[in-house]
Amino acid sequence: MTEKLANSPNHKKLESKVAIITGGASGIGEATARLFAEHGARAIVIADIQDILGQNVAKSIGNGQCTYMHCDVTCEDQVEALVESTVKNFGQLNIMFSNAGIINETFSQTVLDFDLNSSDRIFAINTRGMVACVKHAARAMVGGGVIGGSIICTGSVLASFALPQSIDYVMSKKAVLGLVECASKGLGKYGIRVNCVSPGGVPTPLTCRASKFDSVEEGESFFMEINRLKGCGALRVENIANAVLFFACNDSELVTGQNLVVDAGLDPHGLTKAD
Numbered sequence: 001m002t003e004k005l006a007n008s009p010n011h012k013k014l015e016s017k018v019a020i021i022t023g024g025a026s027g028i029g030e031a032t033a034r035l036f037a038e039h040g041a042r043a044i045v046i047a048d049i050q051d052i053l054g055q056n057v058a059k060s061i062g063n064g065q066c067t068y069m070h071c072d073v074t075c076e077d078q079v080e081a082l083v084e085s086t087v088k089n090f091g092q093l094n095i096m097f098s099n100a101g102i103i104n105e106t107f108s109q110t111v112l113d114f115d116l117n118s119s120d121r122i123f124a125i126n127t128r129g130m131v132a133c134v135k136h137a138a139r140a141m142v143g144g145g146v147i148g149g150s151i152i153c154t155g156s157v158l159a160s161f162a163l164p165q166s167i168d169y170v171m172s173k174k175a176v177l178g179l180v181e182c183a184s185k186g187l188g189k190y191g192i193r194v195n196c197v198s199p200g201g202v203p204t205p206l207t208c209r210a211s212k213f214d215s216v217e218e219g220e221s222f223f224m225e226i227n228r229l230k231g232c233g234a235l236r237v238e239n240i241a242n243a244v245l246f247f248a249c250n251d252s253e254l255v256t257g258q259n260l261v262v263d264a265g266l267d268p269h270g271l272t273k274a275d
């Protein structure tokens with residue numbers, strides 16, 4: 001099958017599926033919501049804390065196919081309510097893309113100056129929030145007798161190597177890998193797959209704000225520089241969404257517990273030039 005056909009909306013890979021995407025109001029989550037819609041997902045629920053943005057994304061996808069729900073993933077009750085209302089409204093949950101995440105925008109957090117208080121928020125969202133989403137999605141899939149449920153977490157290429165700074169972020173994403181490995185072992189007997197997509201440097205509102213670019217477009221040249229796959233442009237949110245789609249659909253029906261790094265051959269030294 002050619003790549004064109006595989007990615008063509010005419011070849012729909014998610015027909016009848018119901019999906020939740022956390023952090024779906026922006027960046028990687030938004031691009032994934034749009035791709036899931038193109039691939040015929042019956043219902044996509046965007047869960048985020050940016051209500052207006054999330055509602056607008058859902059509306060622009062349209063056709064009643066996509067809805068928005070406020071959910072702060074740091075609050076387990078809100079995650080449980082998100083999953084419950086999805087099952088109530090759409091009958092089942094097939095796909096959870098647990099993607100909401102933040103970085104420490106000062107890129108500080110070295111060993112010697114580690115600020116434990118400021119790391120709490122990162123762990124609350126990136127790690128605690130991720131566990132809550134995996135737990136409640138899995139409970140809904142097991143309870144609902146869903147066959148072939150797929151849970152996908154967003155990790156980071158930074159979980160695959162060490163940095164002298166941003167230690168809190170690196171730790172939070174290494175924990176995601178541990179969660180994915182353990183959850184895949186525990187949920188295999190229910191036919192539920194759990195995988196991770198680990199992006200490299202992708203220009204999104206999150207990373208461009210942190211790198212002090214005025215817009216995502218402005219950030220693209222920086223992200224191209226740290227990319228070893230020359231001539232392909234910067235890594236884009238659509239590249240990450242394609243990897244998520246792979247895990248969400250039957251193309252990966254026997255793949256679980258894996259971490260797919262999508263980083264355009266990231267040169268980690270590019271990230272530490274300032275040292």
Ligand SMILES: NC(=O)c1ccc[n+]([C@@H]2O[C@H](COP(=O)([O-])OP(=O)(O)OC[C@H]3O[C@@H](n4cnc5c(N)ncnc54)[C@H](O)[C@@H]3O)[C@@H](O)[C@H]2O)c1
Pocket residue numbers: 022023024025026027028029047048049050071072073074099100101102103125129154155156157198199200201202203204205206207
């Ligand atoms: N962009 C990159 O280069 C990159 C690289 C590696 C990993 N990631 C990961 O990708 C994921 C998405 O990031 P992005 O780059 O698309 O950023 P983004 O800021 O565009 O999107 C993240 C979304 O998460 C939402 N969010 C934040 N806190 C939340 C909370 N408590 N509850 C619910 N939603 C919340 C935000 O409102 C936002 O809409 C994150 O987990 C991030 O760590 C991004």
